[in-house]
Amino acid sequence: MRFLLIFGxxxxxxLSACAQQPGYQLHPYDYTTEKNITVPNGAVVSAHPLASQxxxxxxxxxxxxxxxxxxxxxxxAVVYPGAGNIGGGGFLVAHLKNGKNITIDYRETAPAKAxxxxxxxxxxxxxxxxSLDGHLAAGVPGTIAGLFASHKYGKLPFSKLIDPAIQLAExxxxxxxxxxxxxxxxRNEFLKLNTAPTAxxxxxxxxxxxxxxxxxxxHTLRLVQEKGMAGFYEGETADKIVAEMQRGHGIMTxxxxxxxxxxxxxxxxxxxxGKTIVTMxxxxxxxxxxxxxxxxxxxxxxxxxxxQSPEAMQLMVEVERRAYADRAEFLGDPDFVKVPVSKLLQxxxxxxxxxxxxxxxxxxxxxxxxxxxxxxxxxTHLSIMDKEGNAxxxxxxxxxxxxSRTVVGKAGxxxxxxxxxxxxxxxxPNMYGLVGTEANAIAPxxxxxxxxxxxxxxxxxxxxxxxxxxxxSTIITSVFQTLLxxxxxGLSPEDAVNKPKFHHQWLPDVVYVxxxxxxxxxxxxxxMGYKVVKRGPIGRTELIRKNLSxxxxxxxxxxxxxxxxxxx
Ligand code: GLY
Numbered sequence: 024m025r026f027l028l029i030f031g032x033x034x035x036x037x038l039s040a041c042a043q044q045p046g047y048q049l050h051p052y053d054y055t056t057e058k059n060i061t062v063p064n065g066a067v068v069s070a071h072p073l074a075s076q077x078x079x080x081x082x083x084x085x086x087x088x089x090x091x092x093x094x095x096x097x098x099x100a101v102v103y104p105g106a107g108n109i110g111g112g113g114f115l116v117a118h119l120k121n122g123k124n125i126t127i128d129y130r131e132t133a134p135a136k137a138x139x140x141x142x143x144x145x146x147x148x149x150x151x152x153x154s155l156d157g158h159l160a161a162g163v164p165g166t167i168a169g170l171f172a173s174h175k176y177g178k179l180p181f182s183k184l185i186d187p188a189i190q191l192a193e194x195x196x197x198x199x200x201x202x203x204x205x206x207x208x209x210r211n212e213f214l215k216l217n218t219a220p221t222a223x224x225x226x227x228x229x230x231x232x233x234x235x236x237x238x239x240x241x242h243t244l245r246l247v248q249e250k251g252m253a254g255f256y257e258g259e260t261a262d263k264i265v266a267e268m269q270r271g272h273g274i275m276t277x278x279x280x281x282x283x284x285x286x287x288x289x290x291x292x293x294x295x296x297g298k299t300i301v302t303m304x305x306x307x308x309x310x311x312x313x314x315x316x317x318x319x320x321x322x323x324x325x326x327x328x329x330x331q332s333p334e335a336m337q338l339m340v341e342v343e344r345r346a347y348a349d350r351a352e353f354l355g356d357p358d359f360v361k362v363p364v365s366k367l368l369q370x371x372x373x374x375x376x377x378x379x380x381x382x383x384x385x386x387x388x389x390x391x392x393x394x395x396x397x398x399x400x401x402x403t404h405l406s407i408m409d410k411e412g413n414a415x416x417x418x419x420x421x422x423x424x425x426x427s428r429t430v431v432g433k434a435g436x437x438x439x440x441x442x443x444x445x446x447x448x449x450x451x452p453n454m455y456g457l458v459g460t461e462a463n464a465i466a467p468x469x470x471x472x473x474x475x476x477x478x479x480x481x482x483x484x485x486x487x488x489x490x491x492x493x494x495x496s497t498i499i500t501s502v503f504q505t506l507l508x509x510x511x512x513g514l515s516p517e518d519a520v521n522k523p524k525f526h527h528q529w530l531p532d533v534v535y536v537x538x539x540x541x542x543x544x545x546x547x548x549x550x551m552g553y554k555v556v557k558r559g560p561i562g563r564t565e566l567i568r569k570n571l572s573x574x575x576x577x578x579x580x581x582x583x584x585x586x587x588x589x590x591x
Pocket of ligand 1: 402420421422423444472473474475495496
């Protein structure tokens, strides 16, 4: 009853904004998750029901998948503050109806005052919290620049695309049990790492069904609506970011913000058994590692071996080991370091990499070189297909949960802690006991290496899959497994997304399996000599498949979170 009353008063504006559109409407005070849908026209799947619905609203208003991706990301910045963002960055991969593949890189950059050793103490040891907590951990945000760079492929005015997010921030929405728990768990850090009160802290604990209203964020979004990119990177918002930096001993300046540019990069494309995989190039390591792993398994009868058979799992673990070792050694921002991309992707090189693969016997990582693998898992993915034939896959991140946990005073948005994705001290284990290389060392203006792997699969130039996931270092192996689940093992979208996942990242030399993994497979791996460790959920994969027989879109939202599909 309480929700209905609030709904009636507060949501009037939002509903009227959508009044021309019969069918789809946002219900911020009364919504449920939809895990699996099959629809004829357009589908959106993301980490939050309201964000997916905002995307479909835009499709129904005549927008295409790129428009919907922009609206969904902006809505996520409001309704999924742990990872949705305007203070972070991301990557968009799209296949457009004209046959073109595009990618947009809006990864954060190191501020101009950043230095290679900025997170080391006078003895040269990493000060672990500095790259993770608070003002100094933030890279220059790329999201708003990325949305405007994407917009040239959209159809509707930007002011319309941002409207659902503004309404959700202004009028509020009810939070889920998971969001309430996350906000409560982070309360002390919000109090410690902020210089001004934030919308995320209240006197009594949050609970499911509470309304989160974010007037300061709404004001920032309105500035972007009115002034475009300048509403974020210049003027009032930029001044607030720099004032926040000055209060919290950060180093980001007005010039850093004004100079930020998103970059359109050539998509990484490769063939896999008659299908074209379209994915993200550097500064994501995701595309290169995915291509390496797919090419290394291609010549084995993995489909015949079967889903999570010991033979298939061992092969997948061994190709993961090799790809992650290369990631650690060679990959970094291509605008700053020379990366031997074509060599890493040569069939002969990859065949050679597998020369010491021994079926039935565990390999080991002792012979390999230093690397950087991270465990920051708070990122978020959305997939969209529209009725025109456009497909979009977007992964964005604040890095850690709620990023640096620092909100820009009076501007209402969280800043990322993406600086921790750099190799804080090349060649020396970081706080996770992992090591990095010079290729990913900090330098002013440089983009930190990412694992985000938004990916699209084409058959005869028609998009048949759009997928991706959060999960830090597990992103690449989750996308790899979801692709093989679909293309080799014939799993439905729902099973491809939800069946337990496993992960090997070269170092530590361990096969991680999700709790609930089938015991027979674990025992078979252990008998081969692998160390198997059970862990919590791996990723939150979002997938849309275009069924070429029925011509329908089948969208699957990961069961591991509040993820939800919407469509029409
Ligand atoms: N922050 C996670 C990633 O970009 O890989």
